[in-house]
Amino acid sequence: MIGYVAGHKWAFFVAALFLVIGAGVQTISAWVIEPLVNDGLVDPKPDVIRWLPIFLGGLLCVQAIANFVGNYAMAAVGRGVIADLRRDLFARMVVLPSAFYEQNSSSRLISKLVYDVEQTAVATTDTLTSLIKDSLSTMGLLSLMFYLDWRLTLIFIAFVPIIVVIMRLASKRFRSTTQKIQDSVSGITRLTREAADGQRLVKTYGAAAQVVNVFGEANQQNYRRSMKRARYSSAVVPVTTLITGVPFVIIMYVYLNYLMVAQEEGLAGIFMSFVGALVMVLSPIKRLGKVNEKIQIGITSSMSAFEIIDMEAEQDTGTLTVGRATGAIELNNVNFAYPWNTEAVLHDINLSITPGKRVAVVGPSGSGKSTLTALLLRLYLPDSGQITLDGVDIKSINLGELRSQFAIVSQEAVLFDDTVRNNIVFGSGSEFNAKRLEEVLDAAHVNEFVTDLPEGVETRVGENGVRLSGGQRQRVAIARALYRDAPVLILDEATSALDALSERYVQHATEALMKNRTSLVIAHRLSTVESADEIIVLADGRMTERGTHEVLLAKNGLYSELYHAQASRTASGQATS
Numbered sequence: 331m332i333g334y335v336a337g338h339k340w341a342f343f344v345a346a347l348f349l350v351i352g353a354g355v356q357t358i359s360a361w362v363i364e365p366l367v368n369d370g371l372v373d374p375k376p377d378v379i380r381w382l383p384i385f386l387g388g389l390l391c392v393q394a395i396a397n398f399v400g401n402y403a404m405a406a407v408g409r410g411v412i413a414d415l416r417r418d419l420f421a422r423m424v425v426l427p428s429a430f431y432e433q434n435s436s437s438r439l440i441s442k443l444v445y446d447v448e449q450t451a452v453a454t455t456d457t458l459t460s461l462i463k464d465s466l467s468t469m470g471l472l473s474l475m476f477y478l479d480w481r482l483t484l485i486f487i488a489f490v491p492i493i494v495v496i497m498r499l500a501s502k503r504f505r506s507t508t509q510k511i512q513d514s515v516s517g518i519t520r521l522t523r524e525a526a527d528g529q530r531l532v533k534t535y536g537a538a539a540q541v542v543n544v545f546g547e548a549n550q551q552n553y554r555r556s557m558k559r560a561r562y563s564s565a566v567v568p569v570t571t572l573i574t575g576v577p578f579v580i581i582m583y584v585y586l587n588y589l590m591v592a593q594e595e596g597l598a599g600i601f602m603s604f605v606g607a608l609v610m611v612l613s614p615i616k617r618l619g620k621v622n623e624k625i626q627i628g629i630t631s632s633m634s635a636f637e638i639i640d641m642e643a644e645q646d647t648g649t650l651t652v653g654r655a656t657g658a659i660e661l662n663n664v665n666f667a668y669p670w671n672t673e674a675v676l677h678d679i680n681l682s683i684t685p686g687k688r689v690a691v692v693g694p695s696g697s698g699k700s701t702l703t704a705l706l707l708r709l710y711l712p713d714s715g716q717i718t719l720d721g722v723d724i725k726s727i728n729l730g731e732l733r734s735q736f737a738i739v740s741q742e743a744v745l746f747d748d749t750v751r752n753n754i755v756f757g758s759g760s761e762f763n764a765k766r767l768e769e770v771l772d773a774a775h776v777n778e779f780v781t782d783l784p785e786g787v788e789t790r791v792g793e794n795g796v797r798l799s800g801g802q803r804q805r806v807a808i809a810r811a812l813y814r815d816a817p818v819l820i821l822d823e824a825t826s827a828l829d830a831l832s833e834r835y836v837q838h839a840t841e842a843l844m845k846n847r848t849s850l851v852i853a854h855r856l857s858t859v860e861s862a863d864e865i866i867v868l869a870d871g872r873m874t875e876r877g878t879h880e881v882l883l884a885k886n887g888l889y890s891e892l893y894h895a896q897a898s899r900t901a902s903g904q905a906t907s
């Protein structure tokens with residue numbers, strides 16, 4: 331945090347300077363009460379009567395300016411730190427390993443980015459403000475009190491340790507409650523997001539009441555935890571006031587009963603000035619008492635935010651650049667299990683794909699097809715075995731360079747809440763190629779529906795593409811992959827949401843764009859992979875068969891079984907329709 335504050339050292343310097351001025355002015359204004367009473371009221375002196383009110387007015391102005399500039403500059407530090415923290419947290423978040431996202435929900439990340447960062451920065455600047463201004467005010471006012479009457483001051487100071495001890499006890503509880511509140515806030519965010527994303531599901535399954543119930547629990551939990559913290563935080567001020575009230579009463583008693591009777595000269599002014607300083611010193615002391623609490627909040631939230639910032643990014647040991655690969659892919663004895671699951675998903679996969687060929691991967695659901703594509707893109711590292719691209723181990727290729735060799739249409743078409751066009755040119759650098767865009771709009775049959783959209787390709791698709799149909803979303807995703815113009819194209823169930831006719835059109839049109847490109851096609855509908863140069867059959871993470879459509883049919887294995895099951899289904903479907 332100190333590093334982040336240091337990034338705004340000039341604003342901080344200005345803030346500190348004016349906070350110091352503010353603290354000084356406060357001490358002076360307590361100090362002038364003495365001449366105001368003694369030389370203005372008790373025994374009026376002409377100069378004092380004329381100039382003191384004007385001097386007081388000047389003090390007020392200086393104090394107002396000092397407070398404004400001090401607080402504003404401190405806010406500049408705070409907001410600056412928040413912006414920097416968010417920038418770094420977000421930048422780190424997007425390069426964390428895929429496995430991280432299996433352990434951390436997006437709402438948890440949102441709550442870190444929104445809530446924790448804010449808390450961290452606010453706690454830091456509040457603490458700094460207090461430490462500078464309040465500690466100086468306290469010191470200045472206490473010194474003045476000493477100067478005015480050391481006996482009364484000693485009585486007051488005797489109580490300060492008690493105040494500090496009680497503050498310590500209260501703030502100990504704080505850390506745990508703050509963390510718990512943050513957890514429950516992320517629960518609320520998650521439920522809200524899920525209910526909004528799944529609003530159709532909630533309605534059609536009549537689950538509104540159920541969802542409201544679950545939310546109610548999370549909401550109540552947040553309420554209870556917040557109230558628990560509120561109890562501590564509300565107790566701090568009254569407790570301090572009570573504790574500081576005691577010395578006040580004692581001082582009053584001592585003064586009225588012992589010192590007053592001594593009839594010392596100018597005692598009235600000294601006492602009023604002392605009382606003024608005493609009243610003024612209470613607020614900064616109370617705020618200093620709260621500093622501990624602020625620090626606790628700051629520590630818990632900054633730990634939560636820095637946890638991500640300090641996390642290790644995706645490992646990139648690769649240094650080699652390959653330029654534009656030809657697309658020769660080879661897998662040698664590849665074994666893989668997901669990090670949080672010991673059971674192997676892929677066993678001893680051996681595979682070799684010749685550049686420019688079209689290879690299909692088929693197999694039952696859960697057999698590891700999508701996992702295979704994730705390994706190619708190095709989203710995960712194989713536990714053993716080797717994957718090579720153009721004969722080079724992909725581990726030794728620079729990560730960005732490696733991924734730029736692939737264009738993928740993943741199983742779930744992911745669209746951003748942006749225009750159709752921006753979704754298609756996404757991630758393809760800054761150069762915009764209008765001709766290429768036209769080509770891919772045609773090839774992926776996006777033009778078919780995009781012309782009917784209110785603003786054509788400039789129409790925003792909504793969050794996750796809600797304003798498009800499932801098939802339209804897939805076509806945009808296909809267009810994006812084609813636009814990328816990478817040597818290897820991976821289509822994971824890319825056309826599953828299209829009707830058979832559109833699928834054939836898209837396939838036909840993309841073939842032209844796929845010329846001179848290696849492509850890996852995953853499909854459940856086997857009719858779409860018949861023409862592949864080679865078909866690989868995966869079952870339970872093992873490669874059981876490979877060959878062309880004809881060869882595999884002749885084998886009478888899993889492929890022919892799957893094929894015939896689908897063929898007969900289509901046939902009976904036709905018969906009944």
Ligand SMILES: Nc1ncnc2c1ncn2[C@@H]1O[C@H](COP(=O)(O)OP(=O)(O)OP(=O)(O)O)[C@@H](O)[C@H]1O
Nearest residue numbers: 432668671675694695696697698699700701702741
């Ligand atoms: N992120 C993950 N963490 C842990 N296990 C996973 C993860 N993703 C997939 N799995 C498991 O790995 C296995 C293979 O999943 P994969 O997604 O590769 O199957 P698939 O062949 O693509 O299936 P489908 O045809 O249904 O898309 C499944 O048993 C699945 O439960």
Ligand SMILES: [Mg+2]
Nearest residue numbers: 699700701741
């Ligand atoms: Mg899959």
